[in-house]
Amino acid sequence: MNRTRFLLVVASALASIVSSSQVRGQEDRSSAFDVHRGGVVMTFDDRNFDDWVNTIPLFDEFGVKATFFISGKIDDHAVDAIRRLRKHGHAIGSHSVHHLKAVEYCQDHSPEVFLRNEIRPQLEAFQAAGVAPTSFAYPMSRNDAVTDETLLKVFRHLRTGKNVADGERICDADAFFVPAGRINQQGCLIAKGIDYAPARPDRTFEQIDAALTRAAENHEIIVFYAHRICATKPDRGHFVTPEALAQIFGKAKQLNLPFYTFDQLP
Numbered sequence: 001m002n003r004t005r006f007l008l009v010v011a012s013a014l015a016s017i018v019s020s021s022q023v024r025g026q027e028d029r030s031s032a033f034d035v036h037r038g039g040v041v042m043t044f045d046d047r048n049f050d051d052w053v054n055t056i057p058l059f060d061e062f063g064v065k066a067t068f069f070i071s072g073k074i075d076d077h078a079v080d081a082i083r084r085l086r087k088h089g090h091a092i093g094s095h096s097v098h099h100l101k102a103v104e105y106c107q108d109h110s111p112e113v114f115l116r117n118e119i120r121p122q123l124e125a126f127q128a129a130g131v132a133p134t135s136f137a138y139p140m141s142r143n144d145a146v147t148d149e150t151l152l153k154v155f156r157h158l159r160t161g162k163n164v165a166d167g168e169r170i171c172d173a174d175a176f177f178v179p180a181g182r183i184n185q186q187g188c189l190i191a192k193g194i195d196y197a198p199a200r201p202d203r204t205f206e207q208i209d210a211a212l213t214r215a216a217e218n219h220e221i222i223v224f225y226a227h228r229i230c231a232t233k234p235d236r237g238h239f240v241t242p243e244a245l246a247q248i249f250g251k252a253k254q255l256n257l258p259f260y261t262f263d264q265l266p
Contacts, residue, residue, distance in 0.1 A: 033266055035181040038215040039258045041223040041265070042066040043159060043191060045095055045137055048237070049081035051229040056088050058242055062249035067262040069137035069159070071095035074125035082129060091261035093135040094155070097122050101142040102151075111150040119154060135159065135262035137225070148188050157262055158188040161225060164202050170211040177220040184266040191223035194248070195238040205244075209251050216255040221265075224248070 033039075042064060044052060052068055059066060068085055070078055070092060082092055096102075096118040106114050119136075126133055134156045138147070141161035151158055164173050175190045192211070197203040208224075215222045228239035252259065 033180075033183075033260060033264045034258070035183075035266075036219060037258065038180055038217075038219045039221050039260045040212065040215065040252050041189070041191075041221060041260050041262060043069060043093070043137065043223060043225045043262070044229070045069045045225060045227050046071050046099070046237075047078070048228045049077055051239075053081055053084050055229045055242060055245070056084065058245060058249075059090070060088060062246070062253055062259075064249055064259045065089045065091070065261045065264075066259070067091040067093050067135065069093040069095035069135075071099045071139065072097065074122065074129055079129045082131060086131075089261075091135075091263040092126070092131050092133055093137055093159075093262055094119065094122055094126070094133045095137050096139055099139040101140055102138055102147040103142045103144050106147055106150070111146060114147075115150065115154070119151070123154075135265075143188065152187045157186075157265055159191050159223060159225070159262070160188055161191045161193055163193070166201075168202075170202070170207050171214040176211065176222055177215060177218065180219050180221055183221055189221075189223050191225045193226065193238075194224045194244070195226045195240050197240055197244045197248070205247055205251075208248055212248075212251050212255055212257060216257050221260070 044066060047070060068090060070082075072078075086092065098118060100118060102114060105118070123133065135158065136151055136155045137159040143158065143160045148158060162175065164170055170176060170192055176192050178186045178189065192203075194203050194208065197208065198205045211222055214220065226238070226240040228234055228237045229242060229245065230239045231241055231243070233239065
């Protein structure tokens with residue numbers, strides 16, 4: 001399959017998903033996106049299927065719809081998790097086949113080779129599972145203008161990430177906030193990591209609460225990302241606890257901030 005045909009297949013699949021979601025209504029979308037209202041986009045990365053599925057009751061309790069960026073093969077375990085998550089209104093995004101650094105890969109090979117080896121096989125597998133991701137999350141948040149231009153031909157939105165400087169407050173870092181009315185002009189969104197919250201200085205509850213308050217007051221969208229969801233520190237992998245998520249979800253609810261998936265962003 002050449003690149004032109006590949007892009008046509010992806011576009012057709014995206015149109016199919018949009019059309020079917022309009023028919024299913026609440027099955028895939030918690031609420032329509034409101035350009036006059038701020039909101040939170042909660043995302044989780046990699047292949048932590050059991051953690052994610054086990055946390056569905058917590059998401060349901062707070063009415064949270066999240067986006068799960070899956071890396072690797074779309075095997076039976078992935079397909080089962082996708083089915084369970086989508087049943088509760090969550091969205092699925094691409095996180096590449098081999099979880100490589102996009103910038104370095106494109107420099108060492110080419111953007112076209114990156115699409116062919118890291119994006120195309122996974123999207124075809126997603127399509128076979130009945131999913132057409134509208135968004136992509138950069139592994140290790142490695143992106144530049146070249147990778148953005150390349151991937152925005154395939155996806156509606158991209159997600160990268162960054163840290164705040166020592167002593168800096170999230171709420172003062174404009175890069176994390178996009179006015180809701182301009183979200184359709186922002187192809188690549190910058191997310192703030194919340195793994196290990198509230199133990200690290202850049203992700204205390206005070207920091208996160210202030211960021212949520214800014215989003216609510218200024219009608220802005222803020223994106224958070226994490227990986228595993230565990231009550232205690234796991235043997236491997238970055239993680240956030242259910243208790244920390246409940247604190248964040250509760251604050252957003254108090255501020256009347258809706259949660260949007262990447263599929264809901266215009």
